[in-house]
Amino acid sequence: MAIGLTEEHEALAASVRGFAERHVTSESVREAVGSAERGEAPAHPGFWQALAAQGLLGLHLPEEHGGQGYGLLEQAVALEELGRTIAPGAYVPTVLASALIQAGGxxxxxxxxxxxxxDGSRTAAVALPTAGALVDTEGRVSGTVQPVLGAQLADLFVLPLTDGRWAVVEHAEVEHLEALDLTRPLGAVTVRDAEADRILTGVNARELAVVLLGAEACGVAGRALDEAVAYAKLREQFGRPIGQFQGVKHKCGRMLIALERARAAVWDAVRALTEDDEQRGYAVGVAxxxxxxxxxECAEGNVQVxxxxxxxFEHDAHLLYRRALTLRALLGKASAAxxxxxxxxxxxxxxxxxxxIPAEALSLRSDVRARVAELAAMEITEQRAAMAAGGWVTPHLPEPWGKAAGPVEQIVIQQELKxxxxxxxxxxxxAWAVPSLVQYGTPEQQERFLPPTLRGEIIWCQLFxxxxxxxxxxxxxxxAERVEGGWSITGQKIWTSLARDAQWGICIARTDPDRPKHDGITYFLVDMSSPGIEIRPLCECTGDAVFNEVFLDGVFVPDDRVVGPVNEGWRVARNTLANERVGLTSSFQLGGDVPKLVALATELGVADDPLVRDGIGRLACDEHAFALLGLRATLKQISGTDPGATANVRKLVAMEHGQQVTEFGFxxxxxEGALTGGWRSDLRRRWTRYLLASRAMTIGGGTTEVNLNVIGERILGLPRDPDPTR
Known part of the structure; x- marks a missing residue:
């Protein structure tokens, strides 16, 4: 998933990438590097006029000022693509300068x-607030600021004043500075007694820089990840591609996670630029x-792989690293953010x-709201029956068990019910059993189990x-062995939630031991009161017993309780595990969260401690990032585009986040961490219980390590190890 979400953004990104492939070549990048090494005066790259003719310099500007009439989000989409190329020249500083002038001129x-x-006939440079400021003395400005990105290529400078305003200056002295990034120059800009007649007010250069330079940073990260993955597929060590090694898979998986979080944060920062100070500050700070x-992180990972x-020096990996480090330096310390x-x-x-919700869904909302009002007026038993019969419980499923609702209708229903x-x-x-019964169950099974389940009258457990x-x-x-009239199941299941409360269980068992791996497995519905079932609670490290062991000793299951074809239960089970619906439900947390952490730090009197603040800030950024991943995946589904890697990444990020918040609070x-208490005790004693419980978060539903392998293999396309036992 790139910064942009819509089909229009995808088309724009594809167009810019095509332009870059034709014009921003490796040779043009190396030409800029060679010029810097020789100490030559920087010059505009050969593709500058073509870039301007493409309209990319003015994507964010109104047509009346020579632009394309779009906005900063479209410019961010273009910057991400050009960032992949390590494009030399004055594109970024010129765009940042024009954005500032548009905002405050x-x-x-x-x-x-x-x-x-x-149109590219002039270029500009901007000094960020960390570079110093000019002094305004009775309408005349003077001073030196450094470093200024692209200063030697500029004929127009946007420079900060000590009073928070910005001056647009045409005449200045530029001193060359040795730059870490060999593809873009840095300079010191000195202004001597210039007239302060072009002043910008009410602009925040740092916010715009975070958005625009942050978008370029996403492009750098994306290029670094792609290069690392491509190399890991081809490079062989010890007789096999290094991409088969779990360590390499996990390295690349972590790079993808960092990239997706950054893209989400930059996207949100663009959205927030027109919001109030607190919301804008929060979103920009996270980005x-x-x-x-x-x-x-991605550039370092690329070098490592x-x-x-x-x-x-001959490989471009160090150029990506230099660009990334420069962007981080120019944007200021992450700790300050x-x-x-x-x-x-x-x-x-x-x-x-x-x-x-799209405007065309207004009539839909009106209809849903009217029906929900009727549901709200019912007493609980009548309401649950009406919701089950009307498809309100699982609206994403086909009728009569759902409403066959598309993404937009699902969201409207969620919003109106809430x-x-x-x-x-x-x-x-x-929630996992119902979709499998809808898709693979017989009409008799559906009528027997779905209505009471949707009314909340049947509790299920999962025997996987x-x-x-x-x-x-x-x-x-x-x-499961064939017997007269059905099957006899024998075996042991573990980690079974709700086993002591459930009336029915969904169970997979091997029915053909001669078939390999996932073949020869069948999906059964098991009556949990059947003879031969023994349930033993599993005491967890918290002292609670949520999970259970379930022993099945010759448990009879009739033929009419087999779901789907015999020996093809894995296909049914995968439907259970991969059931898709659109929603913004927060990830389940067994430990603490950021509001609880803030409450704990405040109660302990340490919320103002700088080190504690840094930890809270880091965790708040993490929380916001995984929430954004959920939002973006939903918006992609609504727009009809593929949400890509977001679901896998979000699960892993959310689970690790819960642990990290809880560990930090501990x-x-x-x-006092040596003491503990029950869930209803005071926050301090309860926190140790949170810590113990949080260890399950990166185990259940697939461990972190397995999920990283899934990201590496299924999303990034890294090769599987044909012999995972070695």
């Missing part, structure tokens, strides 16, 4: 300057904390994950995992 200044910046660091060749986010989080600020405080039946494990077959269900040993307790 007078009408005359805009008319005088912006058309030339949009500032994540984007450049993601570029550095390439090994010695990636460390050589985390401190800003922490201050807002401690003050109770949160970014809402709202979805704007607004009316109508709670659908909590299906729990049944075994002591020797957790994530790898191909290793199932529970067997460190604040000091010696």
């Amino acid at each position: 007078s009408d005359k200044l805009k008319a005088d300057v912006l058309p030339a910046l949009a 500032a904390a994540l984007a450049a660091d993601a570029a550095v 390439h090994g010695g060749i990636g460390y050589t 985390r401190a800003e986010v922490a201050a807002l989080a401690v003050a109770g600020v949160r970014r809402p994950m709202d979805i704007e 607004a009316a405080k109508v709670r659908p039946v909590p299906l729990m494990i049944a 995992s075994e002591p020797g077959a957790g994530s790898d269900l191909a290793g199932l040993t529970t067997r 460190t604040l307790l000091g010696d």
